[in-house]
Amino acid sequence: MFYQPQLRDHGLRHDPFKALVVPRPIGWISSLDAAGRPNLAPYSFFNAMAADPPVVVFGTSLRPRETARKDSQANIEATGEFVVNLATEALKDPMNASAASLPAGSDEFVHAKLATVPSRLVKPPRVAASPVALECRHLQTVELPCDNPGRANYAVFGQVIGIHIDDGLIVDGKVDILRCRPLARLGYMDYTVVDSVFAMDRPA
Numbered sequence: 001m002f003y004q005p006q007l008r009d010h011g012l013r014h015d016p017f018k019a020l021v022v023p024r025p026i027g028w029i030s031s032l033d034a035a036g037r038p039n040l041a042p043y044s045f046f047n048a049m050a051a052d053p054p055v056v057v058f059g060t061s062l063r064p065r066e067t068a069r070k071d072s073q074a075n076i077e078a079t080g081e082f083v084v085n086l087a088t089e090a091l092k093d094p095m096n097a098s099a100a101s102l103p104a105g106s107d108e109f110v111h112a113k114l115a116t117v118p119s120r121l122v123k124p125p126r127v128a129a130s131p132v133a134l135e136c137r138h139l140q141t142v143e144l145p146c147d148n149p150g151r152a153n154y155a156v157f158g159q160v161i162g163i164h165i166d167d168g169l170i171v172d173g174k175v176d177i178l179r180c181r182p183l184a185r186l187g188y189m190d191y192t193v194v195d196s197v198f199a200m201d202r203p204a
């Protein structure tokens with residue numbers, strides 16, 4: 001089959017796009033609002049864009065009933081800081097709970113029954129149970145095209161300025177990612193887990 005997203009002519013029950021760009025890592029983003037109240041939410045339009053210096057980006061979309069930017073974006077633009085916590089299989093339920101649409105200023109750490117731990121270089125706390133956290137400084141927000149009136153799409157870029165890795169993940173000087181089984185998003189309501197690894201050398 002072939003379809004053009006702008007024409008929505010896929011003929012399927014659900015838009016297949018998000019089932020095709022997979023698996024998407026989940027940026028589990030903690031931030032503070034201007035009054036210092038914590039916020040936590042998962043974003044699967046998330047990835048690393050560069051390594052030196054490390055830069056990450058996440059995409060946030062407003063639905064019709066949402067009139068304002070999502071709290072994570074608004075907080076990051078107001079304070080200039082955020083943390084990306086690694087969502088693992090063991091944390092799937094609190095990760096999902098933290099996606100609840102709570103009123104601005106509500107603390108998803110409390111809602112998802114998650115303990116916090118302070119960050120080193122930025123003010124937003126980390127998820128204590130997450131084995132990896134990236135402390136980030138906001139670089140810029142780019143407004144993306146949007147075909148739906150009343151909605152909007154943004155990409156929020158951040159530079160990673162501090163990285164926490166649970167010592168238990170380091171084996172022979174390398175991160176053994178299978179020890180923490182990162183969670184990733186597929187299409188529809190589906191998820192996957194990083195539970196196998198193979199290596200391949202680059203061509204000369």
Ligand SMILES: Cc1cc2nc3c(=O)[nH]c(=O)nc-3n(C[C@H](O)[C@H](O)[C@H](O)COP(=O)(O)O)c2cc1C
Nearest residue numbers: 041042043044045059060061070071072099100101
């Ligand atoms: C696994 C998962 C991935 C999500 N990815 C995104 C995303 O990439 N972009 C987005 O706008 N919302 C995404 N959401 C929905 C947000 O998490 C949800 O709207 C949340 O309430 C936003 O919180 P905030 O307003 O505190 O930032 C995702 C939800 C889940 C459960």
